[in-house]
Amino acid sequence: MSSSAYVHGYSAREAERLRDQAGSLAHLLHCDTRYPAGARVLECGCGTGAQTALLAAASPCAHFLSADVSAASLEQARARVEAAGCRNVSFGMADVFHLPFRGASFDHVFVCFLLEHLADPQRALRRLRRVLRPGGSITVIEGDHGSWYCHPQTAEASRTVQCLIDIQARLGGDSLIGRRLYPLLTAAGFDNVQVTPRMVYVDSSRPDLVESFSKNTFIAMVEGVRDQALTLGLMDEAAWDKGIADMYRATEADGTFCYCFFKAVARA
Amino acid sequence: MSSSAYVHGYSAREAERLRDQAGSLAHLLHCDTRYPAGARVLECGCGTGAQTALLAAASPCAHFLSADVSAASLEQARARVEAAGCRNVSFGMADVFHLPFRGASFDHVFVCFLLEHLADPQRALRRLRRVLRPGGSITVIEGDHGSWYCHPQTAEASRTVQCLIDIQARLGGDSLIGRRLYPLLTAAGFDNVQVTPRMVYVDSSRPDLVESFSKNTFIAMVEGVRDQALTLGLMDEAAWDKGIADMYRATEADGTFCYCFFKAVARA
Numbered sequence: 018m019s020s021s022a023y024v025h026g027y028s029a030r031e032a033e034r035l036r037d038q039a040g041s042l043a044h045l046l047h048c049d050t051r052y053p054a055g056a057r058v059l060e061c062g063c064g065t066g067a068q069t070a071l072l073a074a075a076s077p078c079a080h081f082l083s084a085d086v087s088a089a090s091l092e093q094a095r096a097r098v099e100a101a102g103c104r105n106v107s108f109g110m111a112d113v114f115h116l117p118f119r120g121a122s123f124d125h126v127f128v129c130f131l132l133e134h135l136a137d138p139q140r141a142l143r144r145l146r147r148v149l150r151p152g153g154s155i156t157v158i159e160g161d162h163g164s165w166y167c168h169p170q171t172a173e174a175s176r177t178v179q180c181l182i183d184i185q186a187r188l189g190g191d192s193l194i195g196r197r198l199y200p201l202l203t204a205a206g207f208d209n210v211q212v213t214p215r216m217v218y219v220d221s222s223r224p225d226l227v228e229s230f231s232k233n234t235f236i237a238m239v240e241g242v243r244d245q246a247l248t249l250g251l252m253d254e255a256a257w258d259k260g261i262a263d264m265y266r267a268t269e270a271d272g273t274f275c276y277c278f279f280k281a282v283a284r285a
Numbered sequence: 286m287s288s289s290a291y292v293h294g295y296s297a298r299e300a301e302r303l304r305d306q307a308g309s310l311a312h313l314l315h316c317d318t319r320y321p322a323g324a325r326v327l328e329c330g331c332g333t334g335a336q337t338a339l340l341a342a343a344s345p346c347a348h349f350l351s352a353d354v355s356a357a358s359l360e361q362a363r364a365r366v367e368a369a370g371c372r373n374v375s376f377g378m379a380d381v382f383h384l385p386f387r388g389a390s391f392d393h394v395f396v397c398f399l400l401e402h403l404a405d406p407q408r409a410l411r412r413l414r415r416v417l418r419p420g421g422s423i424t425v426i427e428g429d430h431g432s433w434y435c436h437p438q439t440a441e442a443s444r445t446v447q448c449l450i451d452i453q454a455r456l457g458g459d460s461l462i463g464r465r466l467y468p469l470l471t472a473a474g475f476d477n478v479q480v481t482p483r484m485v486y487v488d489s490s491r492p493d494l495v496e497s498f499s500k501n502t503f504i505a506m507v508e509g510v511r512d513q514a515l516t517l518g519l520m521d522e523a524a525w526d527k528g529i530a531d532m533y534r535a536t537e538a539d540g541t542f543c544y545c546f547f548k549a550v551a552r553a
Contacts (some may be wrong), residue, residue, distance in 0.1 A: 032429070122447070154357075161434075163433065163434050163438070166431050166464065166545070167464070168461075168464040168465050169469070170431070181294075193438075196436040196541050196543060197432065197436050197541070199488040199489075199541055200436070200488075200491070200538075200539035200540070203539070204539070210490065211490065212486065212488060212490075212541075212544065213486070214484045214486040216482045216484045216489075216545065218480065218481070218482040218547075220467040220468075220479075220480060221467075222467070222478065222479065240449070256507075270468075271467075271468035271472070272468070272482075273464045273465070273467055273468070275432070275464060275482065275545070276541070277484065278396065279486075
């Protein structure tokens with residue numbers, strides 16, 4: 018390897034790594050989230066820390082407080098962040114509706130895949146706005162299961178995804194919340210709301226995304242509600258199994274797969 | 286206006302113009318299409334020249350031959366391109382299935398909103414590949430009506446869009462073709478097929494897009510098949526009118542509107 022090739026990062030392995038990174042889901046969602054040195058950031062609903070390590074590594078001089086309602090999840094998040102070598106994250110148990118912080122305690126709030134589970138996301142956003150200093154930012158990332166489609170598409174595949182949407186609605190959530198971020202943040206009193214779609218398009222030229230997103234994220238999530246869908250009688254077993262098989266069919270060489278996340282940034 | 290403000294293009298009016306341009310549909314679809322000096326480019330299916338003037342202005346030293354099956358459309362295209370002051374476009378009548386060109390006559394082929402109307406888009410792509418020199422590029426842009434959704438969404442609004450899809454299918458076309466560009470180009474023998482989604486997301490922070498895209502492009506297109514939909518009995522009049530009203534509802538201050546185009550670039 019020549020030194021100029023090294024300097025420009027153009028070794029074959031490095032080029033592949035940069036391409037994988039640039040095309041990864043984490044890059045798509047988080048590439049433009051950077052917090053300045055000393056910033057106090059609340060990550061609300063950190064779960065098991067899937068985003069926490071990425072966030073903290075991207076803003077190594079900001080201070081994160083990552084909160085969740087589940088002690089078990091927090092324990093996993095702590096282990097994951099320690100394994101990643103991040104030292105700028107504290108953890109605490111907190112419910113978004115009963116935040117144990119004084120007003121204006123944070124410069125920034127970050128929320129990812131939380132609002133979709135809440136019966137009253139607008140009230141949650143009002144609570145989060147209260148703990149932000151005036152002019153502080155909120156960043157919200159959510160999916161939208163109604164944005165999914167594929168090729169070839171079948172009625173049964175669409176119905177399996179609809180089962181996921183219906184079951185989340187029965188649990189009090191809204192898996193179509195991505196498209197609602199603008200009105201939700203506006204109604205919660207935030208200013209300068211800017212929403213950008215983050216669309217995942219997958220074809221067989223990207224085998225990494227076929228595996229990591231189409232199969233192991235999206236289809237796996239749909240398969241996760243099989244028992245509930247059948248028990249509730251939303252679909253019969255034969256139709257369900259065909260729908261799942263049809264989704265896998267769309268991950269083959271001539272198939273394509275589409276899904277859209279939405280990212281909003283707004284000011285308190 | 287200070288000279289430094291002038292140099293940097295930061296007058297208020299200039300900033301607004303640059304922002305509108307950057308956020309426009311034309312920018313979303315065409316910003317990365319530039320042909321080098323002397324390149325011979327075939328635009329197949331130019332219609333009334335909606336894209337032709339943009340293409341020709343962006344690559345002023347390339348030579349375009351813009352072709353269509355309709356003499357009336359070509360006349361409009363010629364007038365539009367002349368009005369735009371472009372001098373690097375010739376026009377000719379041609380059917381994609383009977384192209385009057387020798388093999389390898391062009392360095393590049395450009396096709397926008399053509400394949401969706403064809404019963405055999407793969408055969409059309411094979412014909413286009415034949416007139417490209419080896420290593421020449423093809424650029425294909427198509428929409429996908431199945432990618433549409435909005436907030437608030439209703440069953441009737443979805444059904445009006447489905448009418449548009451069904452009517453195009455009865456005419457032998459496929460308005461869900463955007464998601465199929467990768468397999469179509471691959472099967473037609475093209476190499477290095479790279480497809481990128483070009484998603485239009487509209488909320489009321491972009492009143493220009495609410496007017497130009499949501500209302501005057503998409504809803505107007507759906508409204509255009511009203512008589513056919515009612516005559517064919519695909520919907521009754523009351524449901525249709527509610528569906529259209531619901532789509533307009535999604536263009537209000539708290540509504541959102543989503544649609545995805547797909548752009549493919551490949552090599553002969």
